[in-house]
Amino acid sequence: MTTIRDVAEHAGVGLATVSRVLNQSPLVSEGTRQRVLDVIRDLNYTPHAAARRLSLGKTLIIKVFVPFFPRPSVTERLAGAVSLLSQSEYDLVIHNIDTPERRATCFEHLPTSKEVDGVLIISLSPLDHEAENLVHADIPIVLIDADHPALARLHRVTTDDVEGGRRAAEYLIQLGHRRIGFIGDTINNPFHFVSSRDRFLGYQQALAAARLPVRSEYYAEGEHGRREARDLARPMLSLAERPTAIVAASDTQAVGVLEAARELGLRVPENLSVIGYDDIEVADMMGLTTMRQMLYEFGQRGVELLLETLDSPDRPPVHEIMPTELVVRHTTAPPGI
Amino acid sequence: MTTIRDVAEHAGVGLATVSRVLNQSPLVSEGTRQRVLDVIRDLNYTPHAAARRLSLGKTLIIKVFVPFFPRPSVTERLAGAVSLLSQSEYDLVIHNIDTPERRATCFEHLPTSKEVDGVLIISLSPLDHEAENLVHADIPIVLIDADHPALARLHRVTTDDVEGGRRAAEYLIQLGHRRIGFIGDTINNPFHFVSSRDRFLGYQQALAAARLPVRSEYYAEGEHGRREARDLARPMLSLAERPTAIVAASDTQAVGVLEAARELGLRVPENLSVIGYDDIEVADMMGLTTMRQMLYEFGQRGVELLLETLDSPDRPPVHEIMPTELVVRHTTAPPGI
DNA sequence: AGAAACCCTGGAAACGGTTCCAATCGGGGG
């Protein structure tokens, strides 16, 4: 294996000089720089990553925690992160969280500066005692689509799910719907996801503002997933006085609702309006009306903040709220008669 | 920062002993092991990754090249890889390839053993001169859904796209279709993807075997994508003698075909049969008949082979062919009258 | 009782970079 020592020897210079050339230090004369570069090319030398990291005292690694990779909504955010990181000198390593145990372990044993330089947490909000850990971590942490009141000292990129849920419901109300259902994730889920709960909160606000009752038979929750949503929607749509519109906590679940409607012979949007959340690719494919989140930009922005912090650690924390946007397609209409 | 030295000091043992405890060497008495473990816990010690890697002479990193992350077909394979790797001591770093330049750079400057321990290449087949590089790499490389005749010495997990294309077409022929179109990627694309070409080859074989003519107006190619496929399908479906069925080179493109059909007022499957390829999630959502590849298992198997090779480098190379399976849903039927 | 075998342990030398610090060189100013 060729080392920096070999290069130094062949070029007739010292170790330090080679290192300086490698790190484009200005403290090298043009002549020697060229000579060294030639030798590097001739010997086909590449630096030893681990040695460099050790000496530098930096790992050049950023770890990202994502739940349920490859669920489209998180994958899209991840893609934004990957794209921005590929232009930096940092490597991105993925840590998929698909069990409550793994989730707990991550928050319990946060990586230290001896393992990674920074952490990106996507869509996983910490509990109270976990937030404590985050605050005391010895490396920068950026939360994407996750938050906690105790984390004012951390960078966060979030979205207002309450507002999103409210606007989704408001749109349906504005179309003339009066019986509006909601189908979402279990509020007490082992992963402590809260977006579905918040969107439901917004939904309730919208109904209250319009003086509409929040009827418990119009609310159903279950595990995240298309089939689960379909199974939840079926009985709701079979009610004597069934809802004329349904807000789903995600596009995936909205698709489940569409399936249930089809099974029951309900036409969308004539007999039933459905609105989803996220605007993942299938929403476009299926013509689903939905609340768009700028998923890709979410990820990009998070990485941007992380890189800035790595550069200048004492920068004041930023809490950025990404906008949502109502995208009207073909699954919503005024209620049929 | 607490180091192994601090631990040794507090425990009143030597460096080597602490290291042995950390690496569960059997050469430590139970008494000292416990003492060391206690000190490790008390000091909240964690090993320094870079130092360990340097000393070990292993990077403990595996790099994966994927094109067009987060395209569902590659993301699903990636997910399989991630899942298996999470149980190992290796970190997975993603390298997204979304331009021909990046693609070339990757094959030209393959990572060396000083950067990573192994490479996973997903869905990117090398050209002749690039294959040369791969063979001479100084680290194990596993190709997933990619291949080249010169690479018999490498592990590969592939699929028979020719057979898949043939079986898709055969199914339509068997349903009674005689005018069958094909919509796929440009054969000469800057990324040198060949799966679309191979599937088209299989399609041609099936038609030939049934003594059906391969008509050029029933073939259209373009950039990969739903909209592109829709634009390609529109004129084909507007022909005086339009095809009664279409084989799409991917599910994404099949969805584009469905959109074109809808625009033109053609009912699926009554007026037009459509068959896709991959069986990504949307295929199920949209009831698309398709050729299923076991994408997730693809990725898992590739990592499995890579890990085995890292363990015992002289194991003979394995070329594994993953099966495909026809999944009949609701977009195919005998031709209407 | 002495030697051999075994188990456990600690010191020190790697691993391959980066960087502080001292040294050398050449030139300009006094």
Add this chain to the structure above:
DNA sequence: CCCCCGATTGGAACCGTTTCCAGGGTTTCT
């Protein structure tokens, strides 16, 4: 002509692990 300064350069220490090797203690066998 000497001194000082800036521009380059090289040596050596250091980063925190792993592991080879030697050594000490105990046991077992003769």
